[in-house]
Amino acid sequence: MSTISTEQIVVVGGGPAGLAAATSLVRTGARVILIDAGERPGGQYWRHHAESSLAAKHEELRIIAHPNVEYLAKTNVWAATYRDGVSTLHLLIDGKVEREIRTRTLILATGAYDRSLPFPGWDLPGVMTAGGVQALLKGQKSLVGKEIVVAGTGPFLLPVAIGLIMAGVQVKAIVEASRPTAWFTKLGALTHNDGKLKDFITFQKIIFGAKVKIHYGSAIVAAQGSSCVEQVTLAKIDRKFVIKPGSDRQITCDALAVGWGFTPDLSLAVALGCASRIDPRDGSLVIDVDEHQETSVPGIYAAGEITGIGGSALALTEGRLAAANILKAQTEDLLRLRGKQQIFANALLDIYGVKNGWTTWQDEATVLCRCEEVSVGDLRKAIVELGVSDLRGAKLLTRAGMGMCQGRVCGQFVAEFVAKESGRQVALKDLQGFAKRPVITPIPLGLLAKGAER
Amino acid sequence: MTQIRVILNGESITSREGQSVGALLLEHEQRATRTTRQNARPRGMFCGIGICFDCLITINGITNQRACVTNVEEGMTIQTQQGSGAIA
Numbered sequence: 392m393s394t395i396s397t398e399q400i401v402v403v404g405g406g407p408a409g410l411a412a413a414t415s416l417v418r419t420g421a422r423v424i425l426i427d428a429g430e431r432p433g434g435q436y437w438r439h440h441a442e443s444s445l446a447a448k449h450e451e452l453r454i455i456a457h458p459n460v461e462y463l464a465k466t467n468v469w470a471a472t473y474r475d476g477v478s479t480l481h482l483l484i485d486g487k488v489e490r491e492i493r494t495r496t497l498i499l500a501t502g503a504y505d506r507s508l509p510f511p512g513w514d515l516p517g518v519m520t521a522g523g524v525q526a527l528l529k530g531q532k533s534l535v536g537k538e539i540v541v542a543g544t545g546p547f548l549l550p551v552a553i554g555l556i557m558a559g560v561q562v563k564a565i566v567e568a569s570r571p572t573a574w575f576t577k578l579g580a581l582t583h584n585d586g587k588l589k590d591f592i593t594f595q596k597i598i599f600g601a602k603v604k605i606h607y608g609s610a611i612v613a614a615q616g617s618s619c620v621e622q623v624t625l626a627k628i629d630r631k632f633v634i635k636p637g638s639d640r641q642i643t644c645d646a647l648a649v650g651w652g653f654t655p656d657l658s659l660a661v662a663l664g665c666a667s668r669i670d671p672r673d674g675s676l677v678i679d680v681d682e683h684q685e686t687s688v689p690g691i692y693a694a695g696e697i698t699g700i701g702g703s704a705l706a707l708t709e710g711r712l713a714a715a716n717i718l719k720a721q722t723e724d725l726l727r728l729r730g731k732q733q734i735f736a737n738a739l740l741d742i743y744g745v746k747n748g749w750t751t752w753q754d755e756a757t758v759l760c761r762c763e764e765v766s767v768g769d770l771r772k773a774i775v776e777l778g779v780s781d782l783r784g785a786k787l788l789t790r791a792g793m794g795m796c797q798g799r800v801c802g803q804f805v806a807e808f809v810a811k812e813s814g815r816q817v818a819l820k821d822l823q824g825f826a827k828r829p830v831i832t833p834i835p836l837g838l839l840a841k842g843a844e845r
Numbered sequence: 846m847t848q849i850r851v852i853l854n855g856e857s858i859t860s861r862e863g864q865s866v867g868a869l870l871l872e873h874e875q876r877a878t879r880t881t882r883q884n885a886r887p888r889g890m891f892c893g894i895g896i897c898f899d900c901l902i903t904i905n906g907i908t909n910q911r912a913c914v915t916n917v918e919e920g921m922t923i924q925t926q927q928g929s930g931a932i933a
């Protein structure tokens with residue numbers, strides 16, 4: 392039998408939100424099980440290699456050594472259920488051992504991954520997400536190429552480019568879809584976060600010093616190559632992301648790092664029955680929480696990117712707030728801080744918004760679903776000839792989203808593509824249908840047959 | 846840093862403890878980990894964090910492992926794969 396521990400709080404996710412929650416909890420004597428997929432704590436934001444001194448700088452990264460913390464690294468929750476106030480998590484530890492744990496108090500901080508947009512050639516080796524390129528650099532000191540173009544949108548592109556410059560890479564160009572003038576209407580938001588302004592100025596200085604050009608109001612709209620990317624097409628885009636005719640030119644490179652913001656990873660929260668909603672700021676599916684970070688399921692809290700993209704500072708605050716509410720501690724200061732940080736996050740999502748003109752960048756052969764190799768032509772045929780008008784229909788008739796990633800990469804943009812072709816907005820049920828993943832990560836059948844350790 | 850011997854596509858090479866299979870492949874100028882099942886297109890690491898399942902590769906005879914989240918181990922056999930897992 393598995394034991395139900397009412398005093399043991401389970402935190403899933405070892406990024407800033409989960410670590411902040413765990414840190415606040417153990418300070419008061421609570422016992423915490425911290426589950427993380429990574430081999431070291433930190434998540435994506437604090438990703439570091441084995442010899443890094445990052446842990447000396449952040450108390451949160453050292454919390455795994457606390458006697459009241461049971462830290463499970465390289466651990467995936469492959470399935471989860473909720474019943475009568477108890478969450479049951481089925482764990483796969485290091486791909487080898489299965490274990491089942493139960494808890495009455497759960498904090499979900501499963502984070503986000505890069506949001507992608509499809510374009511011709513985006514499936515070529517050497518084209519990677521911006522986060523992926525940075526993860527390789529920070530976690531492995533490994534470089535995907537020697538001459539790299541960094542493209543997409545968002546404040547994250549600058550640290551990625553700078554990391555590459557510092558590592559000796561020739562960054563051929565930084566391509567940012569938004570325009571710097573977009574900031575003029577948001578200067579008020581900056582007053583809530585002057586540290587970020589200082590970072591931004593430092594970044595600009597380094598990039599200027601390395602003689603790397605930032606192309607604003609532009610996008611990489613195609614990549615070409617035979618066995619891997621050899622060049623990319625740079626084009627100017629208008630405010631709706633439609634390519635300006637005749638503005639395109641080629642850039643030679645051996646890799647492309649491209650990111651269009653982030654997509655929250657809701658698989659676990661959805662499996663546990665937590666209510667979700669479409670975030671009107673960026674169109675992504677997020678977990679609905681009340682002002683105490685509690686989800687629609689009593690005893691299950693959510694913090695960080697899964698409640699809406701907001702960055703690491705906000706994630707830390709949300710993690711602390713979830714912990715404070717569980718401990719019934721004072722929350723006034725945290726609530727005030729969260730409010731300020733949300734204003735800044737809102738400004739960023741507005742400035743670096745993805746507009747649906749991206750649906751004009753593809754040709755009929757462009758791959759949409761990478762796993763199942765579903766092309767734009769395949770999807771359009773299903774819409775025009777077979778009358779598909781929603782994501783479920785698209786999935787059943789084209790297999791888009793039915794591959795091993797379970798729609799994590801293509802779900803949102805296939806939904807947007809179908810909605811646009813059908814002359815409507817993306818519906819909540821489109822995205823919710825894709826986020827339901829009863830088996831969250833693959834598990835060897837042999838382990839399943841053996842049964843879980845309890 | 847502990848040196849590790851692994852076999853990549855039949856060739857014995859040196860890696861080090863903590864290195865991911867994906868990073869090892871990049872070090873050996875090998876961008877593609879596999880070809881796709883239907884159109885035999887080359888694919889390599891894309892998300893780099895275990896989300897996208899694009900960098901599939903055969904490790905110790907087990908097909909469709911993620912190169913980006915699998916670390917090398919002494920004596921590991923790594924084979925780039927064709928389609929759903931016939932050895933390339």
